[in-house]
Amino acid sequence: MSKPLSAPVAAFADQGIRWVAITWVNHAGAPLVKVVPLSAFDAAVAVGVGFSPVSDAFRADGAIDPAHGLARPDGDLRLRADPAALALLELGSGWAWAPGERFERSGEPYVGDQRHGCRRQQEQLQQAGVELRAGFELEWLVATADAEGAPQPALPGGPYGADRLVEGLDYATALLDALEAAGIPWLQFHPEYGAGQFELSLAPGTPLEAADRLVHARLVIQRLTRRFGWRCSFSPKPSLERVGNGGHLHLSLQRDGLPLLQGGDGPGGLSDPGAAVLAALLAELPALLALACPLTMSYRRLAPGSWSAPFQVWGIENREAALRLVPALGDGAAAHLELKVVDLAANPYLVLAAVQAVALAGLDEARPLPLPVSGDPAQLPAGAALRLPASLAEASAAFAASALLRQAFGEELHTSLIDSQAAEVRRCAGRDDAELAAADAWWPLVGGLP
Ligand code: GLU
Ligand code: MG
Numbered sequence: 364m365s366k367p368l369s370a371p372v373a374a375f376a377d378q379g380i381r382w383v384a385i386t387w388v389n390h391a392g393a394p395l396v397k398v399v400p401l402s403a404f405d406a407a408v409a410v411g412v413g414f415s416p417v418s419d420a421f422r423a424d425g426a427i428d429p430a431h432g433l434a435r436p437d438g439d440l441r442l443r444a445d446p447a448a449l450a451l452l453e454l455g456s457g458w459a460w461a462p463g464e465r466f467e468r469s470g471e472p473y474v475g476d477q478r479h480g481c482r483r484q485q486e487q488l489q490q491a492g493v494e495l496r497a498g499f500e501l502e503w504l505v506a507t508a509d510a511e512g513a514p515q516p517a518l519p520g521g522p523y524g525a526d527r528l529v530e531g532l533d534y535a536t537a538l539l540d541a542l543e544a545a546g547i548p549w550l551q552f553h554p555e556y557g558a559g560q561f562e563l564s565l566a567p568g569t570p571l572e573a574a575d576r577l578v579h580a581r582l583v584i585q586r587l588t589r590r591f592g593w594r595c596s597f598s599p600k601p602s603l604e605r606v607g608n609g610g611h612l613h614l615s616l617q618r619d620g621l622p623l624l625q626g627g628d629g630p631g632g633l634s635d636p637g638a639a640v641l642a643a644l645l646a647e648l649p650a651l652l653a654l655a656c657p658l659t660m661s662y663r664r665l666a667p668g669s670w671s672a673p674f675q676v677w678g679i680e681n682r683e684a685a686l687r688l689v690p691a692l693g694d695g696a697a698a699h700l701e702l703k704v705v706d707l708a709a710n711p712y713l714v715l716a717a718v719q720a721v722a723l724a725g726l727d728e729a730r731p732l733p734l735p736v737s738g739d740p741a742q743l744p745a746g747a748a749l750r751l752p753a754s755l756a757e758a759s760a761a762f763a764a765s766a767l768l769r770q771a772f773g774e775e776l777h778t779s780l781i782d783s784q785a786a787e788v789r790r791c792a793g794r795d796d797a798e799l800a801a802a803d804a805w806w807p808l809v810g811g812l813p
Contacts, residue, residue: 371446372404381457385412385444386578387465388477390419390783392657392708393809394578397442401459404444411441411466419475419779420786423658423708424802425809428786432779433475440465440473448575453586454544460582462575475776477712478571484719484771485570493726494617495719498550498567499577501707502608504596505534505559505588512812514601514804516559517593527554534591541587547580556670557606567613570719574711577610581707581807598806599656599664599706603796607664609671610707612655612714615699616640616722624688624698630735631679631690632698641677641686641700642732643725644718648675648685648704649752649761650768651721653784654713655705659791660803662754664706667741672703674740675749676733683739685751704751708806713780720771755791759784 368376383404386394397412416438420431427434444461452458464482465473472479488495506514518534520527528535535552542549548566555562563584565576581597588595600607616623618636627634633641644651656665665673670682678684682703691698705714740748752758759781762768769777791799805811 366405368402369405369446371449372401375449375459376401378451379455379457380451380459383407383444383449383459383461384452385442385461385463386582387414387442387463388578388710388712389421390477390710390780391421391423391787392710393421393423393425393807394582404446404449404461407444407463408446409443411443411463414440414442414465416440416473416475419783422786422790423806423809424790424811428782428789430789431782431786433782439468441468450547450579451545452582454541460545460579462578474773475779477710477716478574480716480772480776481570481574481712481719484716484723488719488723491723491726492619493623493723495570495722496567496615496617497570497573497715497718498565498613499573499705499711500562500564500609500611500613501577501580501584501597502555502560502562502610503584503707504557504598504601504605504608505531505561505593506596506601507593508812511801512804513801514594514596517591518559520554522554522556524554534588537590538584538587541583542580545579545583547576547583549580555606560606560608567615570715574715577711585807594805594808596805597707598803599658599661599708600800601804603663603800607669607671608707609664609703610705610709612702612705612718613699614702614718615697622691622697624700625691629732631688633688633732635729636726637698638732639729640722640725641688642730643721644686644700644702645675645677645733646730647717647721647765647767649758650765651714651717652704652752652758653755653762654717654780655702655709656758657710657755657784657787658706658708658803658806659755659787660799661706661708662752663796663800665704665751665753668739670703673751673753674736675751676736676740678736681735681737683741684736688735717768717771721767724767755784756788759788
């Protein structure tokens, strides 16, 4: 007789679920997967399924970088599914999804696991009485491939246009239905500025929930778009002449139940601890960029005047400031921060692990917050607004030099992330922008179109 299913798994079986796709996101930002039958899900939670550590030596095109410290044939890990996050992948198809974390065969957590790193930082913040809530905004291009394989917008219509919404209303209906069926809470959906571009703002949650939600939502969007015969691109720059896709991160903080980014007499009503968090994030931005913008192509998106905010400044409601404070006003909404530089090639677990570590360090040891910048930082006198790193090599050097992030990730994970950044720099060396944009045009379709 087979073992009885746990209650949550039995409930999924009753809904016709037969298979579970268990994902984790590697250093290159690609979601990787193993599938188990639903009847084996409880074992996938308790014991896990095999995954070689070499998968973190994959480059963004899926090739193993031979110079990466993890490019070794030995060792094995167990990917354990998180049962609390088990959710539908696609209605009516028998597929469910769950995020996983990798463990050593001894049962110890694997120090290189990205989701585990995010969980550890979440626990540390909680121990300090602080709760960070996060939510991603996703932008993507809905496209078909032209004769050269380059993305061509699949839907006409203008920026934020009701014309584009109505042209694609069947797509929008199916997409919003699919998100609801998958249990992905969202706040807002719209046609974005770029031709054929759409945006979805996900509801905030704990850092783990926010990162899981992003991974899940991208899979649902990718699947649904394919069903319409189109493809979606989450590439930071699907082609050089098109608008980029951002993955802006919204953050709010509470300490002992009280909102931290408001109620003070700092600019925008910032409290002293809120200002300390902002100052720490601002100071660590060059290093954070290596995680938030991990592709060479990411830096083609980060151009002044494109609302991707490539300056190391903060501002109140300023969309060209890397950190935008949205202050609390009369409408009762709590103040929050938007980190605009993040793109969707980033591993969201790593970004949120780092952001939490920086926030906690800021609260522990406050440093002065510079004045906010209003208007376009690119128009300020030379030197008044520091440009953020303009290449991955530059951001990676800042990441390598960050004692704070080295300590937060631990020596092993920090070093292996630097290896992955170097692998991306090597992958792109000697290739021009047009060639690279074409190679990554369909991200996260690893390796592009055949
Ligand atoms: N597409 C822009 C980016 O690359 C963002 C536009 C907006 O502000 O929503 O981040
Ligand atoms: Mg947008």
